[in-house]
Amino acid sequence: MELPQPTPQHDRLTAFAGTWEGDETLGPAPGIRTEPHAARGRFVNRLVLDGLFLQNAYEQTQGGRVVFAGVGMYGFDVRGGTYTMHWFDLMGGAPETVIRGRFEGDVLTFAATAPFGQVRYVYTLHGADEFGFAIATSKDGAAWTTFMEGRYRRVG
Numbered sequence: 001m002e003l004p005q006p007t008p009q010h011d012r013l014t015a016f017a018g019t020w021e022g023d024e025t026l027g028p029a030p031g032i033r034t035e036p037h038a039a040r041g042r043f044v045n046r047l048v049l050d051g052l053f054l055q056n057a058y059e060q061t062q063g064g065r066v067v068f069a070g071v072g073m074y075g076f077d078v079r080g081g082t083y084t085m086h087w088f089d090l091m092g093g094a095p096e097t098v099i100r101g102r103f104e105g106d107v108l109t110f111a112a113t114a115p116f117g118q119v120r121y122v123y124t125l126h127g128a129d130e131f132g133f134a135i136a137t138s139k140d141g142a143a144w145t146t147f148m149e150g151r152y153r154r155v156g
Contacts, residue, residue, distance in 0.1 A: 006051040009076040013054040022152030041150050085110050129154040
């Protein structure tokens with residue numbers, strides 16, 4: 001049996017491999033915070049399973065202390081023609097379904113329905129050594145509120 005090989009779509013995820021750090025702004029969130037505030041984010045991403053997946057380890061710090069962490073697994077579903085994201089974090093919940101996304105130019109966007117409405121995760125490549133990341137939510141799919149955004153530089 002011949003094992004699957006990474007496709008050009010899988011190869012697009014290699015742009016995110018490495019260690020990245022950057023400043024983040026967290027917007028107001030009902031029941032969590034009323035005012036925006038700053039944090040620092042760190043992604044440690046590596047290709048796994050012969051390049052078929054990108055494994056992500058994320059930590060967010062405030063005041064030198066880790067306040068949030070998560071792990072993700074990103075891939076490409078050849079049959080479905082979409083990028084896939086599985087995410088687990090300190091909030092304790094496991095994803096009920098895979099989160100699906102698409103690359104358009106240098107922007108990789110994932111979208112999902114959540115208990116509070118809709119959520120999208122947007123990764124924007126800015127050359128080989130920088131990317132932006134944002135999470136936005138919407139109750140109706142029309143008006144979006146940025147929950148978190150950051151800009152990260154490659155450090156390793």
